[in-house]
Each structure stands twice: as C-alpha cells, then as structure tokens.
Amino acid sequence: MTPTGIEFLASFVRTGRLHGIGIGSTLDEAGRAVRHRFVDVVDEGGESLRRDHGFVELYFNPVPGGGWVMSGGSIELHRLAPGHGAAQEWARTTxxxxxxxVAWETLRAELARVPGTPELTVGDQGGFLEHRAAASGVSVIVVDDEEEERGCHPGHGDVWSVSLWGPVPAR
Known part of the structure; x- marks a missing residue:
C-alpha cells in the first residue's frame, strides 16, 4: 500500500529515511530511490551538491576518490501552498x-499512532517552532505566528518544512 503524505512524513521523522535513503547514501542510491525530475546544483568550490526535486531537496558532499554522499535533505512543504501542481507531479512519479x-496536529497524531517515534524537543526559531528528533536527525519546522493565516503559504500551526541533518556515518 502506498503511504499518504502524512504517513510518509511520520516515517521520515521516525527513521530519518526518505524513500529508503538517508545520511550516507550515495548519489546513485538517491537516483534509484527517487525517480522524479531534478536539477543538480554544485557550489562554485565543488564542496556541495544540491539535488532539487522541486519541493524536495537532497544535499550531498564530495567523498575522497570521487562521488557524492548524502549529508541532508529537506521537504519544503511551504512550496506546496500556492497549489501549482508540485504535489500532483510528485504523486505521479513517487x-x-x-x-x-500539512497541520502539525495531523502529523503529530500520526506520529503518536505508530510506535517508534523518537522523543521530540521543541525550540523557538523566531516565528517558527522546531520539533527536533535527535535520534533520527529530523526537524519539523512549524509556523508559530498566530497572525499567519493559511492561503498561498502555510498558516499558524502548519508545517513549513521537514529536514534531515546530522553527521555523515562511516561507510
């Protein structure tokens, strides 16, 4: 059965894995796991690569001897709010x-429904709250400005983004 976006996000928060890839995955593994159009952007010094799939971005660092290894990723949910078809295209390919x-309450309810959710610590990010799962290396950024209303952008209590961070494990 294919997961809904909410189930997918909850799995990501629990495991730190996105379509089976995570910190330490290679660029080739990412290409096999996420079969969706993308643009690769390498910084001027060749020290980082951003694979931009639209509202999903994967970040890579070079490894000695050549190649790239995943160092993080982000699901930029705020990019879906204008409703320009990014979600529909993602659904077709993935x-x-x-x-x-995505309301934080809805995601939090899904996290509570399935065992294995890591402990979340909450920090203030100036108009946003960060719900950080240190065990999985994932942060959920939630709009915390009560004046923000839903529309062409997330409103109060909506998830802005879900990001993967952390050190690259030895391979």
Missing amino acids: GVGFPRH
Missing part, C-alpha cells in the same frame, strides 16, 4: 500524495 497544507 506514488505519495501531499495536501497543500
């Missing part, structure tokens, strides 16, 4: 459908 807006 099988995972996302709504225009």
